[in-house]
Amino acid sequence: MTAVQVNRKGAGRIAAGHPWIFKTDILHTGGAGRGDVVRVTDQAGRTLGTGHYSSASQIALRMLSARVENVDRAFFRERIAAAARHRQRMVQDATAYRLVFAEADLLPALIIDCYGQYLVVQALDQGMDRALPEIVAALLDVFEPAGILARNDAGVRSLEELPREVRVLHGEIPKTVAIQMNGLTMFADLTHGQKTGVFLDQRENYVAAAQYAGGRALDCFTSTGGFALHMAARCESVEAIDSSETALRTARRNADENGIGNVDFREADSFAVLAGHASARRMFDTVVLDPPAFAKTRGQMEGALRGYREINQRALRILKPGGMLITCSCSQHLGEADFLELLAEAALDARRTVRVIERRMQSRDHPVLLTVPETMYLKCLIVECW
Secondary structure (H helix, E strand, C coil): CCCEECCCCHHHHCCCCCEEEEHHHHHEECCCCCEEEEECCCCCCCEEEEECCCCCCCCCEEEECCCCCCHHHHHHHHHHHHHHHHHHHCCCCCCCEEEEHHHHHCCEEEEEEECCCEEEECCHHHHHHHHHHHHHHHHHHHCCCCEEEEEEECCCCHHHCCCCCEEEEEECCCCEEEECCCCCCEECCCCCCCCCCCCCHHHHHHHHHHCCCCCCCECCCCEEECHHHHHHHHEEEEEEEEECCHHHHHHHHHHHHHCCECCCEEEEEHHHHHHHHHHCCCEEEEEECCCCCCCHHHHHHHHHHHHHHHHHHHHCCCCCCEEEEEEEEEEECCCCHCCCCCCCCHHHCCCCCEEEEEEEEEEEEECCCCCCCCCCEEEEEEEEEE
16 A cells, blocks of 8 residues: 655644645655555654545545555445444435435545435545445445436536546436425436435425424525425415526426425526515515525635625515524535624614524534534524514
8 A cells, every 4th residue: 555644734634633634735645646545654654544645636635544444345335334324313204315424424525315215426536436336336235226326527526637427337317216305205306406416405404494484485596495395384475486497397396296386486586586575675474595605615705705695684674573584505614603793794784683593504414523624514594583
């Protein structure tokens, strides 16, 4: 096994429990190649563990183990089985969930989502991409999937000099898959849908939002209708907005499948809809904001903060006294403290008073590894406005 030597800073990151070592902290690569499994050592030559080496990314090493060990079919089988046991304890009333959440399941750069009989894999670095045959073999050892799909179309793969592609790794993948989520039947397009099919990380927040929803509701960035459909039973009506007609077709199909008739799905720009309602003085009892990530890099944070502040201000202006705002951010670089601060600023600008009822994050099948802050990315605030 090739040895890669890191400097004091890199060794310190490993000691602090973070699996990423940056290219600037590599002293010697030892001739390691794309996606190699390597032994990681400090400046004195002491072994720090085993990792995947990337020849392209700024993240040159991702640690897999604190000891030297083979990263083979048995290795992946053990890690995946452990992740599955965790989901058996944590996931309720759902046939679709995240089975492996990368660093949080000690498998950096590997995502595996379960949709009933089907599994969707994302290999996001050179090491995991090279290990796909062993990963698929391990999945077949642990489960009996009807199909395994590689959704390797994420933009981050370009940073690893990997192709962006979607391909079947095992069995067959149907055009859509019916899943159960919180008592509802929903449809997932595993090949073309958002992320790996649907937004699994909001599953528990859908239930929480429904507990507070009522009256006339507005769901912005509805996608395939997750929040809207869960709130429908508690609301007189729900106006659900998204800019993607493809997503809205699935949302309408989801509504029909569940006999939900009080949701009006509409293709439009959510920013414009909020402004239009404010100008017309149309008021709502419940508003949901679940936009895409406004900041995918730290360099985009300034613009993202303006965007989040503006959209929350517009939402607060159209809430009735006592109304509920469910506002979310999936921007990893926007921390919860900053999110709360910008919401407070938006409330002051809108001349509204808000109090926080719940501070939430992603569902429990997306666990947070305490020493890896990047694993906590989704913020969901439920606030009352008057």
